[in-house]
Structures are given as C-alpha cells and as structure tokens.
Amino acid sequence: MREPEGLYELTPAASDVPHGLPLVAGLTGFADAGGAVQQLAEYFADAASPVPVAVFDPDELLDYRARRPIIEFDEDHLASFTEASLVLSLCRDEIGRPFLLLSGFEPDFQWNRFAAAVLGLIERFGVSSTTWVQAIPMPVPHTRPMQVTVGGTRQALIDSMSAWRPTTRAPSNVLHLVEFRLAELGHEVAEFVLLVPHYLADTELPAAMAKGLEVVSAATGLLFAIDPVRDRSRDFFARVDEQVGANTELAGLVRTLEERHDAYMAGNPVRSPLTDVEGEVPSADELAAELEKFLALRRAHDDEA
Template sequence: MVDSGSLFERAVSAPPVPRGLPLVIALTGFTDAGAAVSQLIEYLRDDLESFPLAVFDNDILLDFRARRPIVSFDGDRLTDYQPSRLELSFARDAMGQPFLMLTGYEPDFAWEAFSRAVLGLAAEYGVSTVTWINSIPMPVPHTRPIGTTVSGTRAELTAAHSVWRPHTQVPGTVAHLLEFRLAQTETPVAGFVLLVPHYLGDTEYPAATLAALDSISAATGLVFDGDDLRAQNKQFLTRVEQQVGESDDLTRMLHGLEERYDAYMAGSTSATPMVHTGDLPSADELAAELERFLASRPSGDEDKRPGTLG
C-alpha cells in the first residue's frame, strides 16, 4: 500500500492559509470535451495570483509513457524540460477572495492513496466546500447554453443547475472517487459535468471554460474575469456560424439538434431523451462533413481550411 503522505512535498515558501476556504478541483483525464478542464487549469494558474502549497510526485502517480513531458530542442541541444504538474495551491479570485485549488493531471496510479492525501489536506485546511469540474460530449447544439449535470451532497446546486439527471453507470474518474470519499466524511461537495456539443468536443471551445467558471462561481461565490475568454468565444462562434451557414447539410444537422434540445428542455412528454441521437449525426459524421465542406473552399482562404474550429 502506498503511503499517502509520500505522494507530495510541501512548498517551502507556502504562505499562511486561513481555514474554511472553498476547494476547487480541475484534473484532466478520461474526458475533457471542448478542452474545458485544460483551459480552466490554464486560466486558474496563469490569470490568477496563486502560490503552491503541496506538489504531488509524478514518479509515483504518472505514467510518463502515456503522457510524455515536453522537451525543447534547439539546434544541437536540449534547452528545456517541462514535466506535468499536479499541485494544491492557494489562490485569490478577481475580487481578492481566497480559495484553494487542486489542478493538474488525473493520476494514473494509486487512486486510493491519492484520495487519502487529498482528504487529509482538505481536513488540515478545514475546507468549507469542494467543487470539481469535468466535461463530456453530448448531442446538443452550440446555439444553446451549455448545460450541466450536478452530483454530490449539495442538493440546492443540483436542483438549480442540473439539466440532465441520468440513472446509469459511467467509467469512473479520480474526481468521482474524491466526491464519493468526501461525501462519506460529510464534506459539502459538488461535481459539475459540462455537456459540450459533441461535434466541438475535440476543439478548444472557450464557451466551455466560461461555463466551468460560472459553475464554480455558483458553487463558491468566487468571481472571475472572463473578458478574454468571451472575446475568444465570439471569434470562435463567428467561424463556426460561417462554416455552418454555408453548408446546407450542416444547417440541417444543427436544426435537428436544436429541435431535439428545445423539446427536451421544455419537458415535453413526447421529447426524445437528450442522449438518444436517433437520426442525428454522430460527432465523427459532423466532423467529417465539416472537413469535406472546408476542403472544398478555394485555396488561400486561411480562415476556412480544415481544423479552423480549434
């Protein structure tokens, strides 16, 4: 059995941390539709004031051959090595409100030991709530708000924000395990799974990250400045709308998704369940149609070549 205390090292210059702060968890792993989680991590680490408290050991938790580190090569020598990072940090939001965040990769190994370590740190800092974010592809249109499925022990958040409440089994993530263990200790915990349009699942979709920040705000009261993301999303949607508007097939596909989504959200007894795609195209079919359409564009139009949705 792996000793949970050996999984991380304390940061030498860690600042004093008040007790009772909310903890936000964002871990990349099994699914990250729209790159919502990876973009969220980048925002939290780069756009906010933050200080590492505990750095987890890659040699114990990470499969390097599955997720290789980045090495920079310059002519005839190596100039940089960038290992993956999994760390607990102290941060402040746009209003200066303090919180804790656990960000980085989902561990490949020692999930139970990792969960014990995280629960121990949560108890040590006396966290008030825990909120985690994930994203999955769903047959929903990009012309509608991104919905969420909310799990955990905070019934008020589920009632207010969970648009899809399935009774099913899914492949577990370490965030699921953390939620399960935290609930056993009666720690207030909520998991927000973003329902991202499946045909945009392999892109960096700024709206998904904005939805992640909105979910965290709803759960914690933290405030984030999303102006840059909103500007990026406006440009992204302009490209998508242009591509869809110039293809009859894509337009019909989008209208079908919109009709099915609106019927589901209206609670119609005749509405087809959100996850039943029926005669709607799959993500691969949508992507293939986009690629065929873009490939037919005249050369030299750099904004309309395959891959511009990213």
C-alpha cells in the same frame, strides 16, 4: 496502504493558508471535451496568482510511457524538458479572495492513496466545500447555452443547475473517488459535468472555459473575469455559424440537434437530450466531417497569428 502523506511535499506557503477556504479542482488526462479543464488551469495560472501549497510526486502517480514529458529540441540540443505536475495551490479571485486549487495531471496509479491524501489535506486546511469540473462530448447544438449535469451533496445546486440527470454507468475520474469519500463524510462537494457539443469536442472551445468559470463561481461565490472569455466564444461561434450557413446538409443536422435540445428543455418526454424517440443519435460523423474544414482553417489561422 502506505501513508498518504508520502505522495506530496508541503511547501512553506502551507503555513499561510487560511482555515475554511473553498477547494476548486480539475485534473487533465480523461474526457476533457473542449479543453475545458486545461483552459481553466491555464486561466488560473495566469489570473489567480497560484502559490504552491502541496506538490505531488509524479514518479509515484504518473505513467510516463502513456503520457510522456514534452521536450523542446533546438537544432542540436535539448532546450527544455517539461515535466507533468499535480499541485495544490493557494489562489485568489478577481477581488483578492483566497481559495485552494488542485490542478494538474490525473494520477494513473495509487488512486485510493491519492484520494486519502486529498482528504487529509482537506481536513488539514478545514476546506469549507469542494467543487470540481469535467467536460464530456454530447450531441447538443452549439447554438444553445451550454448545459451541465451536477452531482454531489449540494442539493440546491443540483436542483437549480442540473439540466440532465442520467442514471448510467461510465468510466470514472479519480475525482469521482474523492467525491465519493467526501460524500461519505458529509462534506459539501459539487461535481459539474459540462455538456460540450460533440462535433467541437476536440477544439479548444472558449464556451467550455466560460461555462467552467460560471459554475465554479456559482458554487463558491468567487469572482472571475468571464466577459473576455465570452467575447472570444462569440467570435468562435460566429465562424462556426458561417460554415454551418454555407452547407444545407450541415444546417439541417444542427437544426435537428436544436429541435431535440429544445424539446427536452421544454419538458417534452424525450428519453434524453441525446436521442430521438426511436433512440437514434444524430450523425456525429457527418457533422464532424463537415466541420473539419472549418477546424483546419482555424488551425491554419492560429499558426499564422
């Protein structure tokens, strides 16, 4: 394997990184239900004053034909060409405490070399803990607090926050490989999987962003401005509730999700929060079809704003 350091370039700011900071990570490109990771990246870009420390080379890691760069065409010329980025940055929370943030696209190529590069940077900066976030769609109701599955080596977080603990096989994220390597080294690492209502998975869901900030704060002690995000989430769900309340069949489906969620959370011996005792999953197609009207109205409203 070629030297992992060849995948990135350090910036002058690398010499200013304090030793022993927590690392927060989230990469886009796979299973980002509710746009959670993308929203977190945008939040940190706006609110955390990111300063690039290490910039990864997209020509080494990205499949451009699968995820093509975005252009802006203005009548008769190209006004912009936006390339994908993958960057380790030095950031600060609401009260100025520093942390490291790894954000951008998930690599398509050279996973082992990339993981080795990340581990090298973690060692270089003496990272104290690594926390990463992803989000997946689940048949859970929007009317209940969003739950998480917690993995990694931080047992206290797992015991206190992990609502669903499956034994399963699933496609991986490159950060799973990083987590696996860190666990082998005895490093403190926590993975948070946000369980997003499946019928809202294709929306930009404020509740997913709020939950992401909450779990990062719980794992790192960093402070973020979550209240404005929660306000947007309440407004969003109020509009969803209007649609649900106006449709008897849809309301019945949501009640079914609520009953199964509540039974599971109360300790009822249901196999998982996803299925009933017969192993049947509620009809996502019916629920999604009914909510499509709401989502179309919401997109139209956003376009007008």
